[in-house]
Amino acid sequence: MSAATARVGGDAGGTRSLRDEEIAFGTADHAAIAKLAYAEAGLVLAPSKSQLVYGRLARHVRACGLRDFADYIALIESDAEERARAVDALTTNHTSFFRENHHIDHFAGEAWPALRQRLAGGGRVRVWSAACSSGEEPYTLMMAALGFDRAAARTLAGTDFRLLATDLSASSLAAAREGWYAQDTARTIPAGLRALWTHPAEDGGIEIVEAVRAPVAFRALNLLRDWPIRRRFDVIFCRNVMIYFDAATKARLQARLADALERGGFLYIGHSERLAANVAPRFECVGRTMFRKVTE
Numbered sequence: 206m207s208a209a210t211a212r213v214g215g216d217a218g219g220t221r222s223l224r225d226e227e228i229a230f231g232t233a234d235h236a237a238i239a240k241l242a243y244a245e246a247g248l249v250l251a252p253s254k255s256q257l258v259y260g261r262l263a264r265h266v267r268a269c270g271l272r273d274f275a276d277y278i279a280l281i282e283s284d285a286e287e288r289a290r291a292v293d294a295l296t297t298n299h300t301s302f303f304r305e306n307h308h309i310d311h312f313a314g315e316a317w318p319a320l321r322q323r324l325a326g327g328g329r330v331r332v333w334s335a336a337c338s339s340g341e342e343p344y345t346l347m348m349a350a351l352g353f354d355r356a357a358a359r360t361l362a363g364t365d366f367r368l369l370a371t372d373l374s375a376s377s378l379a380a381a382r383e384g385w386y387a388q389d390t391a392r393t394i395p396a397g398l399r400a401l402w403t404h405p406a407e408d409g410g411i412e413i414v415e416a417v418r419a420p421v422a423f424r425a426l427n428l429l430r431d432w433p434i435r436r437r438f439d440v441i442f443c444r445n446v447m448i449y450f451d452a453a454t455k456a457r458l459q460a461r462l463a464d465a466l467e468r469g470g471f472l473y474i475g476h477s478e479r480l481a482a483n484v485a486p487r488f489e490c491v492g493r494t495m496f497r498k499v500t501e
């Protein structure tokens with residue numbers, strides 16, 4: 206929690222102005238923010254998350270020159286830009302390179318070879334990293350697909366291949382597009398791939414090389430809203446975002462992901478996520494939290 210030790214919980218009207226640097230935050234404030242986060246992004250913020258909400262938003266309240274969450278709530282209800290910043294701050298963007306590596310092994314070993322062949326024959330291949338956070342997931346997929354073959358990157362450049370990487374969080378997308386990571390973040394990239402597909406950056410971090418970045422298109426997209434997507438994907442990674450949604454939102458999202466996937470295509474979800482009962486019959490399970498679409 207921030208240095209300002211706000212009193213969290215209690216009655217909204219009863220926790221105002223404790224010390225100059227403190228920002229009053231009560232249960233009614235939490236409820237108003239939770240309602241907004243749910244409506245905007247599907248995020249479920251139970252009352253037990255009030256410290257998290259305070260920690261994520263207090264600096265925004267201050268940055269807006271306000272001393273009171275009630276005023277900040279009034280502001281984000283009317284100001285779409287500040288509302289987007291608040292929702293961005295409420296998202297959890299934890300991710301890593303080669304996260305849940307069994308998915309990556311399956312993608313590289315089982316899904317990609319047929320897709321690469323299709324590309325070689327002049328076909329089209331589309332992969333979607335939905336909720337890509339700061340880019341580690343889509344860059345991982347590119348490195349896994351290219352393997353240790355420098356020439357493969359040149360070949361891929363001349364094909365109809367795109368990796369769409371989307372997220373709601375503008376700040377995460379900005380980091381993803383930059384393609385810069387701290388050494389500590391990069392350590393989960395296998396050494397051989399790291400040597401091939403990243404280079405040292407001036408400030409002690411690493412940068413993803415252009416060949417890996419070029420096929421990745423980063424776009425802002427809210428999974429709850431319309432998707433400006435015309436054709437289906439061959440592979441969808443939608444991992445570790447549904448955990449923040451309630452059952453109805455998960456079921457709706459999964460049905461839409463199934464619609465957006467080619468028959469025979471693969472869907473990868475997070476390790477603690479499950480397919481909803483209305484969606485599961487459309488897939489066969491091909492491994493832990495990995496599915497192949499078998500029917501419309």
Ligand SMILES: C[S@@+](CC[C@H](N)C(=O)[O-])C[C@H]1O[C@@H](n2cnc3c(N)ncnc32)[C@H](O)[C@@H]1O
Binds near residue numbers: 338443
């Ligand atoms: C924990 S990260 C997961 C990143 C990556 N998929 C992984 O598994 O490592 C969850 C991401 O979901 C995004 N997110 C949350 N709600 C969203 C929504 N309604 N639409 C799109 N992205 C959302 C957050 O901004 C965050 O970057």
